[in-house]
Structure formats: C-alpha cells, structure tokens
Amino acid sequence: MKNNSKLNFIAIVSAVLFFSLTSCSDEFHLNREESSDGKTYISINASMSSARTINAPVSDAEIGKLTDFILSGKYDTSSEYEELAEAGSFSELAAMKIPVTDGRWTFRLTAEYGESEFSAECQTSIEFEKINPVSFELSPSYKYGGLKLNFSFTGTADKAELLLLDDKQEMQIESKNIESFTASEGMNHFTYTRDIQDDFERLSPGTYYIIVKFYADGVYDALNVYEDYIRIASDRVTSADIALDLNDVYTIQYELNGGESSGTFINKVSRKSGAVTVPSVTKEGFIFDGWYSDSEYTAKVSSINVSTLKNNLTLYAHFVEPVLYVSSTGIDSDSAGWKADSPLATLNAAVANISSMSAADYVWTIFIDGSVSGNQIIPDSMTASNAKALVLAGQHGLDDDGIPLDALDANQSGTTLTVNTAVPVTVTNLKITGGKFSGDEEDKGGGITISSVSTVLLADGALVTGNSSYNGGGINSSGSLYIYGSAVVGTKDASSVASASSYGNKAEAYGGGIYAEYKANGGIFLGYKLDETGTRVEAELTGGIYQNYNSGSDAYAYSGGGVYSNATLMMASGTVAYNAGPKGGGMTLGKSSTLIGGTIRDNSVSEQTYFSGALRLENWVTVSIGGSISIPSGSDGNHCVYISSTNSNFKIISELEEDTVARIRPPYWDTENRVILTSDDEDLLKTQYTRFSIVSQTYEENGETVTVNWYIGEDGILTNVAP
The missing domain is CATH 2.60.40 (Immunoglobulin-like)
Structure with missing residues (x-):
C-alpha cells in the first residue's frame, strides 16, 4: 500500500483546560x-x-x-x-x-x-x-469526543469498506460501506465522521483502530488497505487529512478460441490480488493445452503473478488435437510435435508431452515418420489421467507387400520399445525392429518389453521383426498382449521354417517370437482386442506368429519356437506357422489356455523324440479346445501335440469343425487310465473324441521295429483297442 502522508491530527477543540493558579489553599x-x-x-x-x-x-x-x-x-x-x-x-x-x-x-x-x-x-x-x-x-463537563477523517486518493476505486474497532481489534464499533466519492484536483475524496453531538456517534475517550479497504468493481481483493490507531480525547473532535496512492487496476481478457468453461474468470486485478489461477477450458474434439500470453503460444501461463503486472493482459486458450508427430528429422522441444512439419525426435519426448496433459477421455495418436532410432520408453508416469489410450502409428502406412514404411529401430542395442504405462498402447502400421539383448536378461524382450501393469495391442499393419533376446526375441510380456488384424510377430508372408540363418525374431532360451510370464487377468490373446469399454472381444487375426526361432541347444530345458507362455493364452483366430525350436516348435504352454480358432501348422522342432512340433503342454496344463481350431500334423505326421505330464490334457468345450483337429503324443503309452480328453459334457465328449489321433508307439524288439497303434476311447482315456 502506498501512503504519502502521515496522520496529522489538528486539535480544534480544547479537551482539558487547566487554570493553574493553585487555589483553595x-x-x-x-x-x-x-x-x-x-x-x-x-x-x-x-x-x-x-x-x-x-x-x-x-x-x-x-x-x-x-x-x-x-x-x-x-x-x-x-x-x-x-x-x-x-x-x-x-x-x-x-x-x-x-x-x-x-x-x-x-x-x-x-x-x-x-x-x-x-x-x-x-x-x-x-x-x-x-x-x-x-x-x-476547569474541566469539560462533556465526556465524549468526535472524529473527522478526510481521505484523498489517486487511482481507481469504486467503493471502500471502513471498520472502526477497539484498540485490541476485538470489538467492532462500526462497519460502513462508502459507495461514492467526490472528485477534485485529480483525486477522489470522502470524509468519515463521528459527530460529537450525536448520542449514537460520539466516542468515549480512548484509543481506537481504523481499517479502510479500497475496492474496484470486478476485483475480488482490496486494492489497498489503510490501517492506523486513533486517539479520541474528551470534548475534542480528532481530525486528520489522509492521502493515498491506490494500486493500479488491470484488466484480463480471455480469448477462448471456440472453447467454453464453467470456471470463474477474474477480469480485473491489482497488485494486492495475490496469485490468480486461470480456469480450464473445453472444446469438443480437442485437448486444452493451457493459457498463453501471446497468440503464437510461446509463453505459457498457469497463474498470474499480479505483483509484476504493469499493463492489461490478454490470455489465449490453446487447444491441440490428441495427435503428436515423431521423426528422425525432428527436434525435441516444447513447441514441437503438434504438426507434421515440426515433429519431435523421439517417442520419449512425445510421451512426456502427453504426460503433462489432463486428457483422461482422449485416445492419443503418435505418428512415426520414417525410421526413428533408439530405445523408446513409455513410462508409468503416463497415467489414465493423461490419456484413455495411446496409439503408435506409422505415418505413411504400408508398402505394396504390406510392410510398414515407418519403424522404431533400436539398431541392435537394447529393447526397441519398453511399455511401463497402465494406459493401453496400440501399435498399427509400424515396424518394431532392431532390438537386441545378449546374455541372460530374462525379463527383456528384443522388440517390445511389456510390464506387469501394461497392455499392448498389435493391430493392422503392426510388424515385430528383426529382434533377438534371451527370452522373447520379439516380445517379452509380463502384462497383456493382444494381436489382431494383419499384425505379425516374425516374418510376414513366410513360406519356410525358421533356421539359424533365416528367422523373424530369435530367442536364446524361451519364446523365439513371444515369451509371457504369468499375470492374473493377463496373458496372450490371439484374435482378440479391447472394445471401447475395455472389455475383451474377438477380433479376427489374419496375421499371426511366423518364422520365429529358438536357438537354445538344451532340448530338455529350452522351449517355444514361436511362443513360450507361462501365462494364459487364448487363440480365436490367426496362424502360428514356420516357427522352430528345441521343443514346442509352434508354442509351449505352461498355463491352462484356450484354443477355439485359428491354425497352428508347419512348425518344427530340432528334437523329434517328443513329437512337439505344434504344441507342448507342460505339467498341470489344461487346454480348453473347440470351434475351428486346427492343428494339422503335416505330411510326415510329426507336427503333433506333446502332453508332457499325466496331469495335463485337452478339455473339449464346444463342437469341433475339423475332422482331425490334432495328433497327440501322450506322456506314456499304457493303459493306466491316461486321460487325454475331458469335457464337462459327456455327450459332447462322445461325439468329438474321434477328431483326435494318437502317435503310434514304436520300439525295437529282437532287431525288429514294432509299431503299436493307440487310440482315445469315448471316455477320453488312452487305449490300444481300436474303436
């Protein structure tokens, strides 16, 4: 508060007169x-x-x-x-x-x-x-005093609020609103009086405290506050002339740019207003990026420091579409990424922009232009408050062969894409390549690493290829992985089985294409996606898992040419083909799973003893099976399903469309109640058991090869008696 004058009291009435000849003595x-x-x-x-x-x-x-x-x-x-x-x-x-x-x-x-x-x-x-x-x-017989204060001030004020209090500021004597002022000589004036002759206005002698607050219309806080003590003497009118320079009033204009808000807009402020927070604005189809003090949107304003204001202010609401652009030719800066011609350089910077937004209802899209190098990370700092979902999309689509024209490429150093966010991430029309981990980094995928809280959806045009790791050459997932549309993990349009010199993705131990760890409600979902409500629904997979390679040399340990899953796996469509590994050439399933559609074919194992070219079921695994699932055994009859434990089996849950669904190699050939097939519906089991065949038993006896044919009875139990 500016105050250019002191309180100058002028005594205009004698309060006490002493006639001081000593008398009466x-x-x-x-x-x-x-x-x-x-x-x-x-x-x-x-x-x-x-x-x-x-x-x-x-x-x-x-x-x-x-x-x-x-x-x-x-x-x-x-x-x-x-x-x-x-x-x-x-x-x-x-x-x-x-x-x-x-x-x-x-x-x-x-x-x-x-x-x-x-x-x-x-x-x-x-x-x-x-x-x-x-x-x-002589002393006054009148025991009260009066008050007259003349206020003069410069600046703009529309009203004043005056409080007269006791000296301890505990009791209010008077509260008065001054609604108008007189103007003269470039100043505004008003006078406050307490009439000494008025029984209701006169004041008892003593000390008082006065507070005067000056206000301008539209400004919530006081422009200035005048405060002082005043002494009232008997039979005297205490008077003072008080001059003030009030703080300036500044206007704030808001350019909404088509937006709207239910918030409170403060249109006038002074330097006494304190920090002014600006409200949020909404615009259909756009995300509110914030307020800027310039129309070029270079100076962002989150609050107004009124103590530094010198002029009126105009604020511009900035809206952005939920779209960002990343290119190898881009620059990571605060202003980049919002237009195709001014892209960011990294996915990491684009995600950082999203993480600064409050856009819980929006699906963000990040377009990748060309081949963007490096290790890209979507951190857990991007939450559901920032985005409903995220789409990573190649900007230029696919070539004539269906291969994405845009890519994320780690250049053979580390994981290409790491997903740690709980926001669902969809990849479309984009190649994930060049990821490589050597050694025993068991939880790192070459192409994509998915954390336990994350969900990744590979959609149309997604291609994960050219990656390698210890577990999960293409993808290592501890979360949820959905594959649908034309997405491919491995080599698109492969026509030959993977080998050490020809493969899409490669693992040294488990899961040449995909390795999945257990997660409740998570897993691998082939031919599924999430709908708008986040519910899992079927979505046709025309792509699949092709020509991935497991280079493990220990046939008794390493497994899964295409997939090794310790998590639930559900397959409704798609193809698993031309994958190879020591065991479980197509897939090794370590947890109970469901196969109701799609084809598992033309996969291979280097260890043929266990006939697990198609599938390998680990211990205590039940595979629910039905619908159009097809696991052809191939021309040599060796593309089979190996059940590695007497505790594992198939459970028929619906009618099967294929005459011969799969050829099974049991853990043992004997008649000790080896259950191969089960069903909750006995009649269904009796009509469907003939759609499975058993690998014949062969052994050497007296220098001759003996072959014993085995079958599945209508009760689902292994038998050597032909039906």
Whole structure:
C-alpha cells in the first residue's frame, strides 16, 4: 500500500483546560492584597498547564476561545448559589474585582466553547477588606469526543469498506460501506465522521483502530488497505487529512478460441490480488493445452503473478488435437510435435508431452515418420489421467507387400520399445525392429518389453521383426498382449521354417517370437482386442506368429519356437506357422489356455523324440479346445501335440469343425487310465473324441521295429483297442 502522508491530527477543540493558579489553599493567603476602599473582593487569575493527548498540546491561546463565563457562589450558611459575575471572555473576567462578604465560600465557575461547557468548583475562606485570589481548574463537563477523517486518493476505486474497532481489534464499533466519492484536483475524496453531538456517534475517550479497504468493481481483493490507531480525547473532535496512492487496476481478457468453461474468470486485478489461477477450458474434439500470453503460444501461463503486472493482459486458450508427430528429422522441444512439419525426435519426448496433459477421455495418436532410432520408453508416469489410450502409428502406412514404411529401430542395442504405462498402447502400421539383448536378461524382450501393469495391442499393419533376446526375441510380456488384424510377430508372408540363418525374431532360451510370464487377468490373446469399454472381444487375426526361432541347444530345458507362455493364452483366430525350436516348435504352454480358432501348422522342432512340433503342454496344463481350431500334423505326421505330464490334457468345450483337429503324443503309452480328453459334457465328449489321433508307439524288439497303434476311447482315456 502506498501512503504519502502521515496522520496529522489538528486539535480544534480544547479537551482539558487547566487554570493553574493553585487555589483553595491557605498558602496563597500571603498573596492577598489590602483593598483600597476597605471592601472585600475576589479576583480570578489563571494560566494554562502543559497537559496533552497524543495530539499537539493545547496552546495558551486556547484559553481565549472560552466564552460566556459565569461565576456563582454560596455563603457557608446558604444552600443556594447566587450569581456573582458574568464575562464574555476570560480576559474580561480576569480584570474584574468581584465584591463579596468575608467568610467561608463555595464558588462555581462555568464557561462555554461552542457547544461544550467547562466548569469547576472551589471552597475557600475570604478575608475581610482584602482582594482574595481564587483559582479554578476547569474541566469539560462533556465526556465524549468526535472524529473527522478526510481521505484523498489517486487511482481507481469504486467503493471502500471502513471498520472502526477497539484498540485490541476485538470489538467492532462500526462497519460502513462508502459507495461514492467526490472528485477534485485529480483525486477522489470522502470524509468519515463521528459527530460529537450525536448520542449514537460520539466516542468515549480512548484509543481506537481504523481499517479502510479500497475496492474496484470486478476485483475480488482490496486494492489497498489503510490501517492506523486513533486517539479520541474528551470534548475534542480528532481530525486528520489522509492521502493515498491506490494500486493500479488491470484488466484480463480471455480469448477462448471456440472453447467454453464453467470456471470463474477474474477480469480485473491489482497488485494486492495475490496469485490468480486461470480456469480450464473445453472444446469438443480437442485437448486444452493451457493459457498463453501471446497468440503464437510461446509463453505459457498457469497463474498470474499480479505483483509484476504493469499493463492489461490478454490470455489465449490453446487447444491441440490428441495427435503428436515423431521423426528422425525432428527436434525435441516444447513447441514441437503438434504438426507434421515440426515433429519431435523421439517417442520419449512425445510421451512426456502427453504426460503433462489432463486428457483422461482422449485416445492419443503418435505418428512415426520414417525410421526413428533408439530405445523408446513409455513410462508409468503416463497415467489414465493423461490419456484413455495411446496409439503408435506409422505415418505413411504400408508398402505394396504390406510392410510398414515407418519403424522404431533400436539398431541392435537394447529393447526397441519398453511399455511401463497402465494406459493401453496400440501399435498399427509400424515396424518394431532392431532390438537386441545378449546374455541372460530374462525379463527383456528384443522388440517390445511389456510390464506387469501394461497392455499392448498389435493391430493392422503392426510388424515385430528383426529382434533377438534371451527370452522373447520379439516380445517379452509380463502384462497383456493382444494381436489382431494383419499384425505379425516374425516374418510376414513366410513360406519356410525358421533356421539359424533365416528367422523373424530369435530367442536364446524361451519364446523365439513371444515369451509371457504369468499375470492374473493377463496373458496372450490371439484374435482378440479391447472394445471401447475395455472389455475383451474377438477380433479376427489374419496375421499371426511366423518364422520365429529358438536357438537354445538344451532340448530338455529350452522351449517355444514361436511362443513360450507361462501365462494364459487364448487363440480365436490367426496362424502360428514356420516357427522352430528345441521343443514346442509352434508354442509351449505352461498355463491352462484356450484354443477355439485359428491354425497352428508347419512348425518344427530340432528334437523329434517328443513329437512337439505344434504344441507342448507342460505339467498341470489344461487346454480348453473347440470351434475351428486346427492343428494339422503335416505330411510326415510329426507336427503333433506333446502332453508332457499325466496331469495335463485337452478339455473339449464346444463342437469341433475339423475332422482331425490334432495328433497327440501322450506322456506314456499304457493303459493306466491316461486321460487325454475331458469335457464337462459327456455327450459332447462322445461325439468329438474321434477328431483326435494318437502317435503310434514304436520300439525295437529282437532287431525288429514294432509299431503299436493307440487310440482315445469315448471316455477320453488312452487305449490300444481300436474303436
């Protein structure tokens, strides 16, 4: 608050007057003069004391302002006062010799100042034939004071709020709103008074505290606050002239650019307003990026520091479509990424932009232009408050052979794409390539690594190829992986089985194409996607998992040419083909899974003993099977399903469309109630069991090869008796 004047109190009425000849005391008898005419008189002599309040002391000249003096008295034996003298001024009274009789007297002197009366009484003995001096100490008979404050100020104010409080600021004496001011000489004015003559307005003597707050229309906070203590004395009007320079008022204009808001817009502020927070704005189909102080959107404003304002302010609402662009020719800067001709350089920077937004209802798309190198990460800092979902899309689509023209490429160093966010991420028309992990990094995929909280959907045109790792050459997932549309993990349009020199993705231990760890409600879903509500639904997969390679040399340990899954796997469509590994050339399933559609064909294993070219079922695995699933055994009959444990089997859940669904190699050839097929519906089992065949048992006996044919009975149990 600016205050260019001090509180200058001007005493205009005497609060206390001291007539200070010491009176009514015998020590003054020595000063009594003999009268020249032998009569007895009294005289009034006076001088002013130095008594003061917090205001300036009363001057000797003030005594001259008293008028209408009346002296009265009563003799010792009398009960009533009689008037002895009148005078219009003190000087007139002091010049008088007032005749009285000797004896004991009580005198009373009164005088007036304006509407105020002063009085005093004195008892004294009057000596015969003397001029007896009498002294009075007059005090006001009026025990209240008044107040008059003249405020003048520069600046713009539309009203003021005045509070008069006690000196401890605990009790409110008066609250007053001043709604108008008078203007003169370039300033605005108003006067606050407490009338000393008004029984309701006059004030008892003492100290008070005054607060005046100045306001401008549209500005919530006060422009300035004036505060001070004021001393009120008896029978005096305390007065002061107070000059102030008020803080300037600034206007804020908001350019909504087609947006709308239910928030509160503050249109006027002053430097006393404190921090001003600007409201959010919405625009259908767009995301509110924030307010900017320039129309080029280079200076973002999240709040207004009014203490630094010097001019009126215009704020511009900036909206963006939920689209960002990334290119190898781009630059990672705050202003880049929103247009195709000014892209960012990395996916990481694009995701950082999204993570700064509040856009929970929006699906973001990041377009990849050309081949973007490096290790790209979508961190868990991107949450559901920033995006409903994220799509990574190649900007230029597919070539004539269906191969994406745009790619993320790790250049054979680390994982190409790591997904740690809980926001679902869809990949479309984009190649994920060049990822490589050497050694035993068991939880790192070459192409994509999916965390336990994450969901990745490979959609039309997605291609994960040219990657390698210890587990999951193409993808290592601890979360949820959906594959649908024309998406491919491996080599698109492959026509030959993978080998050490020809493969799409490669693993050293488990899952040449995909490795999945267990996650409740997670897993691998072939021919499925998530709908708008996040519910899993079938979605045709015309692509699949092709020509991935597991280079593990330990046939007793390493497994899964195309897929190794310790998580639930569901397959409704798609193809798993031309994959190769030591065991489970197509897929190795370590958890109960469901196969209701699609084809598993033309996969291969280097260890033929266990006939697991198509599938390998690990211990305690039940595979629910039905619908159009097809697992042809191939021309040599070796593309089979190996059930590695007596605790594992197939469970028929619906009618099967293929005459021969799969050829099975049991864990043992015996008649010890080896259950190969089960069903909750006995009639269904009896009609469907013939769609499965058993690998014949062969062994050497007496130098000859013996072949024993085995079958599945209508109860689903292994038997060597033909049906």
